[in-house]
Amino acid sequence: MNAHTTASVPPTLQSLIELEMQSGERVVWMDQPIPSRLAHSTWPIVVFGMPWTIFAVFWMVGASWGTSQMQGPSGFKFFSLFGLPFVLIGVAMLSSPFWVRRSAQRSAYVLTDRRAILFRANWRGAVNVRSFNPDQLTNIQRVQERDGSGDVIFAQDIPRDNDGNRVSRNVGFLAIREVKAVEELVRVLAQSKRS
Numbered sequence: 264m265n266a267h268t269t270a271s272v273p274p275t276l277q278s279l280i281e282l283e284m285q286s287g288e289r290v291v292w293m294d295q296p297i298p299s300r301l302a303h304s305t306w307p308i309v310v311f312g313m314p315w316t317i318f319a320v321f322w323m324v325g326a327s328w329g330t331s332q333m334q335g336p337s338g339f340k341f342f343s344l345f346g347l348p349f350v351l352i353g354v355a356m357l358s359s360p361f362w363v364r365r366s367a368q369r370s371a372y373v374l375t376d377r378r379a380i381l382f383r384a385n386w387r388g389a390v391n392v393r394s395f396n397p398d399q400l401t402n403i404q405r406v407q408e409r410d411g412s413g414d415v416i417f418a419q420d421i422p423r424d425n426d427g428n429r430v431s432r433n434v435g436f437l438a439i440r441e442v443k444a445v446e447e448l449v450r451v452l453a454q455s456k457r458s
């Protein structure tokens with residue numbers, strides 16, 4: 264498989280990748296995640312967000328109508344605004360495909376002759392750079408779709424959620440084209456330092 268040229272990566276990412284390269288380090292493969300594949304993974308959030316948002320809007324309308332009919336202190340007139348954070352949460356859930364797609368368009372994956380590097384943008388536009396040396400590539404897995412795209416997973420993050428429960432997240436080259444060929448390149452790098 265040939266390495267992709269940096270022309271397929273936006274100029275801001277290209278500059279960041281060039282700054283990250285060490286002296287003499289050579290790019291073997293580089294690409295960006297497929298935005299539509301990553302956005303597709305947010306549909307359960309969207310489905311949950313639909314009734315959530317509808318309920319929150321109806322609650323606000325009902326509370327607004329109810330407080331407008333009341334006699335008494337005017338402080339109750341703003342009671343319906345209590346539902347506004349819930350509407351905003353619903354809007355965030357409904358727009359999650361947009362934010363994930365936007366993040367994917369600002370992210371890149373790079374495999375060099377020395378390491379695997381993830382450049383992952385968050386919703387604010389900041390880019391998190393994470394490197395994996397060959398000795399860290401010990402548990403490589405491939406998830407392949409029918410069209411040949413998929414994920415090359417080589418690590419697991421197990422952070423805690425807001426309730427303190429552990430949540431497992433796959434780490435690697437997610438939603439990429441030609442996943443089998445990329446997996447082979449990652450395996451070659453993983454074995455290069457062991458031989």
